[in-house]
Amino acid sequence: MQLFLKKHLEQKNFHYKYKLLNNECTLCEERKIVEGWADGFIDRDGKILDDFQINFHSALWEFYIHQLLKNMEQKIDYSKNRPDFIVKNQDNSDRFYIEARISGIKSNGRAEVDRDSNDLFKVENPVWKLPDFHTIINEGIIRCSNAFQYKALTKYDDYKTDKWFSEKVPYIIGLSSYSQINYGLESHYSILALLYGTYVEYGGLTFSKGPKVKKTNTEWKVSAIDTNLFGKKEYAHVS
Numbered sequence: 140m141q142l143f144l145k146k147h148l149e150q151k152n153f154h155y156k157y158k159l160l161n162n163e164c165t166l167c168e169e170r171k172i173v174e175g176w177a178d179g180f181i182d183r184d185g186k187i188l189d190d191f192q193i194n195f196h197s198a199l200w201e202f203y204i205h206q207l208l209k210n211m212e213q214k215i216d217y218s219k220n221r222p223d224f225i226v227k228n229q230d231n232s233d234r235f236y237i238e239a240r241i242s243g244i245k246s247n248g249r250a251e252v253d254r255d256s257n258d259l260f261k262v263e264n265p266v267w268k269l270p271d272f273h274t275i276i277n278e279g280i281i282r283c284s285n286a287f288q289y290k291a292l293t294k295y296d297d298y299k300t301d302k303w304f305s306e307k308v309p310y311i312i313g314l315s316s317y318s319q320i321n322y323g324l325e326s327h328y329s330i331l332a333l334l335y336g337t338y339v340e341y342g343g344l345t346f347s348k349g350p351k352v353k354k355t356n357t358e359w360k361v362s363a364i365d366t367n368l369f370g371k372k373e374y375a376h377v378s
Contacts, residue, residue, distance in 0.1 A: 140177055140178075140180060140182065140187075140188070142173065142174055142177055142188070142191060143160065143161045143170060143174070144161060147161075147162050148161050148162060152193055153192050153193060154192065154193055154194060154195035155251070155252055156195050156251075157191060157192050157193075157195050160173065173199065173202060175206065176202035176203055176205060176206040177202045177205065179205070179209065180201075180202060180205045181217040183217060183219075183220040184220050187201065196241050196243070196315075196317045197239070197241050200239050200240075200241050200313070200315050201223060201239045204223075204224060204237060204239050204313050205224070208224065208226065208237075213226045213227075213234075214226065214227040214228075214229075215227070216233075219301075219303055221298065221301070222236040222237065222238050222294075222298060222304075222310075223237055223238050223239045223313075224236065224237040224238075224239070233303075233305055233308045234308070234309075235308060235309040235310075235311055235378070236298075236304075236308060236309070236310050236311060237311045237312075237313050238290045238294060238310070238311070238312050238313065239313045240286045240287070240289070240290045240312055240313065240314050240315075241286065241314070241315050241316070241317050242279070242282035242283045242285065242286040242314070242315075242316045242317065242318040243282070243317055243318060244282075244317070244318060244319060244320065245282065245318075248319065248320070249319075249320040250320070251320055253320065254320055254321075258320060258321050261321055261324065262321050262323055262324055265326075265343055266324045266325055266326060266328060266339075267328075267339050267340070267341055267342060267343040268341075268343075269324075272341065275319065275321075275324055275325055276325055276328050276329050276332065276338070276339070277329075277352045278318060278319055278325075278329075279316050279318050279319065279322075279325040279328070279329025279330070280329045280332055280333045280349075280352045280364060280366065281318075281352055281354050281364050282316065282318030282319075282329075283314060283316050283318065283329055283330055283333050284333055284364050284365075284368075286314060287312060287314055287333065287334075287368065288368075290312045290314075291312060291368075291374055291376075291377045292373070295310060295376065295377075306376065309378050310376055310377055310378060311377075311378040312377055312378070314330060316329060316330065332349040332366050333349075333366055333368060334366075334367070334368050334369045335349075335367060335369055335370075336348055336349040336366045336367025336370060337349060338350065338366070348367075349366035349367055350366065351363040351364060351365060351366065352364040352366065
């Protein structure tokens with residue numbers, strides 16, 4: 140699969156990170172790494188290149204999981220177009236499924252292209268050293284909750300209608316958060332709180348029981364986002 144083009148790109152609808160990798164000679168080594176991740180990846184629905192060029196992170200995350208499975212010497216079945224990854228045992232039975240999912244920045248949030256020097260300095264510190272760390276982690280919880288529940292409930296119920304899909308096979312959601320302009324700051328703490336109800340406190344050495352997180356929608360209605368989802372029966376099928 141050819142990920143990059145041998146010409147300078149200026150298309151406005153292309154993601155700026157894709158254009159950086161495609162256009163900048165100084166990023167040749169980074170480009171080779173991504174191409175290596177995608178080596179052997181089979182685009183079963185004909186959408187991955189468009190997704191990579193326009194949305195970037197979701198396709199990059201699929202390539203990363205693909206490379207992880209290659210490193211683990213796992214056998215990937217590309218004969219079906221879903222779930223994202225069907226991993227086989229030696230006897231060709233299904234070993235586990237992986238659904239790749241990312242959480243993105245909310246529609247009215249700060250876009251990545253607005254990142255400035257202050258943001259770069261900010262990410263040099265652990266999130267729990269920042270005075271607004273609760274805000275950062277809570278935003279991650281909200282955004283990850285939307286992404287996780289879609290794959291855990293809506294998509295899983297849809298997949299159960301496929302003849303080849305077995306409810307006895309582990310169903311893994313590979314979730315990565317790009318939910319804020321400085322998404323690296325939240326590290327694993329938002330997902331840890333969302334799934335296990337374990338909330339990091341200031342100082343990074345202690346944890347408390349994760350509270351429900353308040354979310355305000357576009358109509359200024361407030362709802363509560365549950366944490367500790369892995370403690371709830373309706374998510375018992377998810378790894």
